[in-house]
Amino acid sequence: MSSSFAGRLGFVTASKTVVRDIGALQTLIGGLMLVPLLVSLLYREWYSAVAFLIGGGVTALAGGAAYKLCEDAPEPKRYHAMIVAALGWLVTAAFGALPFIIGAYITPPAVLESFVPTGAGYRSSLLNFQNPLHAFFESMSGYTTTGLTMSVHEPSVGHGFLWYRSQMQWIGGAGMIVLSLAILRQPHGTAGISLYQSEARSEKLRPSIAGTARAIWKIYVGITALVAVYLATATFIVAPNYGVEPTIFDAINHAMTGQSTGGFSTLDDSIAGYGSYAMELVHTPAMITGAISIPVYYGAVSERDFREFTRDPQVRVLFGMFVVGVIGLTAFLARWVGVPYDGDPVGYVGRVATSQAFRDGLFQFISAQTTTGWQTSAIGDWNNGAVMFIVFSAMLLGGSAGATVGGIKILRGYIIARGTSWEVSRVFLPGHAIDDLRIGQRIFKADEANDEIRAATTFAFAYLILLVLSLFVLLAVLPSEFTLANAIFEVATAQGTVGLSSGITGPDMPVIAEILFIIQMWMGRLEIVPVLVLISSVLRR
Numbered sequence: 001m002s003s004s005f006a007g008r009l010g011f012v013t014a015s016k017t018v019v020r021d022i023g024a025l026q027t028l029i030g031g032l033m034l035v036p037l038l039v040s041l042l043y044r045e046w047y048s049a050v051a052f053l054i055g056g057g058v059t060a061l062a063g064g065a066a067y068k069l070c071e072d073a074p075e076p077k078r079y080h081a082m083i084v085a086a087l088g089w090l091v092t093a094a095f096g097a098l099p100f101i102i103g104a105y106i107t108p109p110a111v112l113e114s115f116v117p118t119g120a121g122y123r124s125s126l127l128n129f130q131n132p133l134h135a136f137f138e139s140m141s142g143y144t145t146t147g148l149t150m151s152v153h154e155p156s157v158g159h160g161f162l163w164y165r166s167q168m169q170w171i172g173g174a175g176m177i178v179l180s181l182a183i184l185r186q187p188h189g190t191a192g193i194s195l196y197q198s199e200a201r202s203e204k205l206r207p208s209i210a211g212t213a214r215a216i217w218k219i220y221v222g223i224t225a226l227v228a229v230y231l232a233t234a235t236f237i238v239a240p241n242y243g244v245e246p247t248i249f250d251a252i253n254h255a256m257t258g259q260s261t262g263g264f265s266t267l268d269d270s271i272a273g274y275g276s277y278a279m280e281l282v283h284t285p286a287m288i289t290g291a292i293s294i295p296v297y298y299g300a301v302s303e304r305d306f307r308e309f310t311r312d313p314q315v316r317v318l319f320g321m322f323v324v325g326v327i328g329l330t331a332f333l334a335r336w337v338g339v340p341y342d343g344d345p346v347g348y349v350g351r352v353a354t355s356q357a358f359r360d361g362l363f364q365f366i367s368a369q370t371t372t373g374w375q376t377s378a379i380g381d382w383n384n385g386a387v388m389f390i391v392f393s394a395m396l397l398g399g400s401a402g403a404t405v406g407g408i409k410i411l412r413g414y415i416i417a418r419g420t421s422w423e424v425s426r427v428f429l430p431g432h433a434i435d436d437l438r439i440g441q442r443i444f445k446a447d448e449a450n451d452e453i454r455a456a457t458t459f460a461f462a463y464l465i466l467l468v469l470s471l472f473v474l475l476a477v478l479p480s481e482f483t484l485a486n487a488i489f490e491v492a493t494a495q496g497t498v499g500l501s502s503g504i505t506g507p508d509m510p511v512i513a514e515i516l517f518i519i520q521m522w523m524g525r526l527e528i529v530p531v532l533v534l535i536s537s538v539l540r541r
Contacts (some may be wrong), residue, residue, distance in 0.1 A: 020070035021084045022091055026063025029092055030056045033099065035167060040160030047111055048160035051103035059095040073244035079533055085526055086534035089143060095524075096139035096168060100129035103161065116156045117268075124156040128507045133514060140518050144525035145404060145498020147263030147373035148517065150507050155268055155377030165264045168255040172525070173260025173290070173404035174220045193214055219297050220259070227286050228255035234282040239274070258286035262406045271363070272376040280363050280376055281479070290317060290400030301426045312313025314400035314410045321369055321410075325393050327483035330354075330361035332386035338344065368394035371406040373499020380503035382484040387502065395500075396467075406497030406524055408463055412456040419453035462528050467495055477510040494520040 033056030040049035067521075076084060104126050111125035129135040134150040141148045142165055151157050152166065232251035235242060250266050257264045267273030271283050292315055300308040309315050334357040361379040367374050368390050379387065398407020418438075444452060470491040478487055486502040493500050494517040505517065523531045 002219065016070040016073035017076050017080050018083050018087060019066050019139075020073045021076060021080075022061045023066025023068075023070065024089045025088050025092065026095055027060050027067060028063075028097060029171075030058070030060025030063055032167065033164075034057065035163035036099070039163040040158070043159040045111075045160045047107040048099075048158050050106060051099045052160065052164070054102050054114060057093070057099035058098060060244050061221060069187050075410075079537070082530040082533035083364055086522075086530040089522060089526060090483050091426075093136060093140040093143055096143060097129075097132065097135035099164060100126075100135035100138055100161070103131055103531055104129040104135070112156075114152075115158045120153070120156070122153050122156065124154045125151045126157045128152065128160065131507070133511065134507060135516055137518055138165070139168065141499070141519050142262070142264065143172035144497050144521040145169045145172050145260045145262035145371075145406070145499075146494065146497040146521045147257070148494060148501060148505045148521070148526075149264065149499075153268050154265060154508060158300075162249075162253060162266050166256040166262075166266075169260045169262025170256035171203075172222065173262060174216055174294075215298060216294055219294050219301065223289055223297060224255050224259045227259055228252045231255055231258075231286060235279070238278045239276065240284055243273055254283065254286060258283065258372060259290045259404065261287065261290040261372045261399070261406075261497075262371050262398055263367070263375075267372060270375040277359055278357070279515050283374065284366055285361060285373040287366055287370045287374065288318075290372065290404050293400040293402030295365075295402050312400075313414055317410050317414060318369070318399060320396070321397075322366060325369060325390075326358075326362050326363040328393065329365045329386060329389055330358045332355035332383065335383065337458070365390060368498060368500060369397075369399060371395070371398045371496055371498045373493070375500055378503075379489065379500060380482075384483065386487040387489050391489055391492045394498045395489075396494055396509065398498075406495075408460050415452055415456040416460065417435050418455070419449065422449065423453075434541045459527065463495070465489055466520070466523060466528060470495065470516055473516050474504075474513055477512045478504070479510075490517075491520065495524040497521060497524050 033052045035055065039054035040046070040052060107124075108127060112126060113126045115121065116124065127152045129138065137148075138150050140146075147169070149165075153159075154162060154165075176498075184392075228251050231254055234393050235247045235251060239247075241458055253266045255265075256262075263270070265271060265273070271280055276281070292309070296308055296312045296315065299300065299307050308483070334354050363374075363376050366372075367376075379390075396407060396410055397413050399405035401409040401411035440469060474487050474491055476482070482502070482504055486504060489500075489502045490504040492498070494505075504513065
């Protein structure tokens with residue numbers, strides 16, 4: 001057998017493996033579109049229901065056909081799994097855009113107008129999705145838990161699509177392949193491990209990968225349910241006149257997008273839509289729960305010991321950063337809050353300004369650090385110092401590894417910092433001293449420690465390189481009214497899957513910028529490597 005023929009045969013076999021696994025994933029995604037279909041029927045949004053029926057049917061049929069045609073393909077190796085993750089998320093975002101496009105075209109103008117709140121002077125944002133690129137952007141933003149949106153006025157898309165946006169983020173938060181492993185395919189050995197790790201996960205909670213996937217989803221569902229009950233109860237107490245139905249609907253949706261650190265909202269202007277400081281405080285814990293590693297929750301529940309939270313170095317660093325970051329951002333914002341000092345920084349006007357700065361600083365820093373992306377302030381109007389502070393002190397790093405957050409992750413930052421300190425301290429040790437590195441509860445030998453430090457540093461470097469390249473592309477097409485700080489903020493929020501916006505993202509943004517953000521969201525959620533493996537495999541053919 002010639003080497004060229006063997007190579008082609010190997011490529012066909014690998015392609016069948018990839019197609020089968022992506023097909024299984026789409027079958028699942030198509031079936032899950034029945035949930036927003038039911039929500040649409042509940043609210044008598046008939047055209048939205050049809051959009052989900054058609055979109056879900058096409059997705060499930062295409063996925064089922066792909067799976068059936070390649071059912072006999074071998075189990076994936078590591079590089080197959082990387083390609084499955086990279087292509088799987090891309091294909092899922094494409095199929096996920098179908099209901100938006102169909103709904104935008106089949107819904108009559110009178111029905112679209114009924115979605116717009118009474119007295120509002122804008123048209124339904126569902127019309128934005130007549131542009132397929134906008135629909136693909138929304139779907140990618142949803143499944144990657146970013147939260148940047150083309151639904152400029154969210155309530156005007158209807159309850160069915162509001163639920164669908166939240167559901168996409170909730171599924172994407174814990175991982176679509178992890179969900180597939182928990183429900184559908186259960187490969188054994190290295191195949192299961194490779195698929196599991198392809199979505200940037202390494203923790204193993206149970207002996208088997210299928211057991212680990214189920215454990216993750218049990219914890220994830222349980223926390224989301226508790227957050228939903230908390231939000232509903234707190235809203236009934238804080239805003240008793242808000243209404244029973246909207247309270248429950250908002251609570252469930254915000255529990256899904258909070259726990260997934262996705263940041264889509266049911267309200268116009270995100271959480272600012274409540275117009276209530278108390279409601280901002282109510283929603284703050286819902287962001288924090290999503291930024292804590294799922295294995296920490298699992299350990300606390302399985303061991304029945306809530307000291308697991310205080311033992312975890314990522315949790316300690318996370319809350320330490322909250323304290324320092326909120327104080328720092330408040331200091332930057334104290335000179336810009338929409339209320340002038342009028343030369344009286346210690347009088348009434350100064351107190352109002354400082355109070356507003358703390359309000360914005362508290363909510364927006366936690367939203368950025370957890371990469372949730374709920375927004376209560378016009379970040380595009382902030383001074384450059386405040387914008388740069390929140391980027392470099394919160395958005396780049398993000399929350400805990402093992403959680404649903406984006407960014408470089410606290411664990412990598414912690415490893416790099418501890419590694420640097422360890423390398424310096426080793427110089428002063430006597431030759432016979434043991435130079436192990438302790439990270440949290442784990443102790444690493446010198447070679448293991450170097451491997452951990454090298455891996456964390458390599459990823460951080462690749463992450464920053466991608467960020468800088470994206471910034472250059474954005475600056476080339478950015479309208480002149482936006483500053484360099486705005487551009488840095490927007491590429492950081494897209495790649496970190498944060499979802500806050502300085503005002504650049506929207507239906508009128510340059511097409512190249514929109515495509516750039518789609519690529520950043522995709523690569524940022526998968527932590528770059530699977531996409532690079534996909535590109536490398538294409539170039540090798």
